[in-house]
Amino acid sequence: MATTLIALRRKMDSAGDLKSVVSTMKASAASAIGQYERSVSALADYAHTVELGLGVCLRSAEQRSAQSLALPPPRVNTRMRAVVFGSDQGLVGRFNEVAVEHAVAALAQNESRVWAVGERTHARLIDAGIVPEGCFPVPGSVELIPRLVGDILQEVQVPNAAAEDEGPIAIHDTALTLFYNRPNAAGYTPVSQRLLPLDARWQRGLVNQPWPTAQIPEVLDVSSLTLRAFIREHLFVSLFRASAESLASENASRLAAMQRADRNIGELLQDLHARFHRLRQAGIDEELFDVISGFDALQDTHTTR
Template sequence: MASTRVLVKRRKAVRNIKKITRTMELIATARFKKAMDRASEAEAYTRKIAELVTDLSATAENVSHPLLKKHDEIKNEVLLVLGSNRGLCGGYNAGILREAMLALKRIGEQKITPHLELSGKRPINFFRFAGIKAEQVYTQFEDKPTFAEVEPIADRYIKGYMDGTIDRVEVAYMKFMSASTQKPVIETLLPLDVKTTTAGKGPTTRVAESRKKTVEYEFAPSASDILTQLLPESFKVRLFKCFLDAAVSEQIARRVTMKQATENANDMIKALTQEYNRARQAGITKEILEIVSGADALS
């Protein structure tokens, strides 16, 4: 049994760690709420863009756009991995990196040239250690990604796809389903698919499909001109939504992890307190026995 002095030091150290984890939990909660508000604000715009694209595509069935066309042969694929700059968020990065490695394996088996791009210091360090070279790295995205930061990346993907230097764009990230559910996924953003332009929101898809028979448009300017403006915007907001989902999911993961760490610290403090009491009690008993033994020896 450890001495009482050692137990007191250990208990004090655990209490200090508990203060840190509790503070980090509160910070993650505040950041989650802010990130969630930003994602909710962007959701309405994303849904409306999705409805317009679906309705226009259904009404003007003879209208095509380069972003909607699948390339005959897939030779070059961009895989963008969205991770975090900081740790202490449980299995958040592990799930994303596992999906990314599976995607790279699939791309290699299909004899496609991968173009790996990484967002976050954790993915950058992981792939550097694995000996896999990334063509682009981003560390500027924290818990508040902005559309202005994402737009240049989206513009480069659009230009590459229309030029033929990029045949497919996929994103590996933690998709936000609800406050209790987040899932690591690989999403194909290019070529655009009007059936999934809703960023995975089923209700919007059903609403758009139910409107196909009732919504008719008179185009001014032409449908082609409208789609030329609307489809790139649709892709940009989808990519931005991926960054927002990743930011929300990261803060949820960090909040849950820090909450569990705080609870574990409480359990450890309780166990150390019990061990300290037993050690103290044993010490008192030993001293009493020594006093009694000394008294018997003198009598």
């Protein structure tokens, strides 16, 4: 009996310690979600500004018949490049599986070079039959996302839109697609974004985008330098947003997993407490029966005398 009570007590202590760890991870995930969601919200305004600038540059190029961003169709033999965003750590439910399954389904008909963001995603891609070209570590904070963006642009070998000898047309021979999870009311959903090449429909949408004020802007630099700068910012913003949204989704998935674990541990603790009290009460009852039986035996002895 004592051994069983001690074992139950140890299980209850272990479950309590685990519940404390889960509660800490819940708080950490909830806090992280906030900072990534705020960064995505702030970035939306900046992305809109970049799009307005691009539209002005394209409109000015058309009006002045200067070098425009008229995009030729992508080369037939252009090999697609893809970046799949995931996590380095576990306890995120099916977060990595969902992103990888979405990417594998989209890349099934194309010969692609794939890079992974996160060791877990890298392993899932290998299990799915895709050997990634490389693996980038997942940034641990918003401040580290720009470093990841720079590493991706360098490793994936996207032509530098700011280079004088390449010009904006060079990047249209590059096909780059991003696969990641985007947060929503239900948690997250897998999405894909074709980042390159920049197509004519995208250009036309920017050109037709109305300016928000009555003051019509003018591009002072007639050359393509301003245009290249805006394209560079478009690439940066798109990659930054994809990484921030993936991190927000990862922490949302971890928070949901920790909430399920917290609920399961709570139910386990209730069961352990109930078993402990029943077993302890059974032990007390047994001891009382022994005392009563002994008292009755003594009474019988005195009566016989």
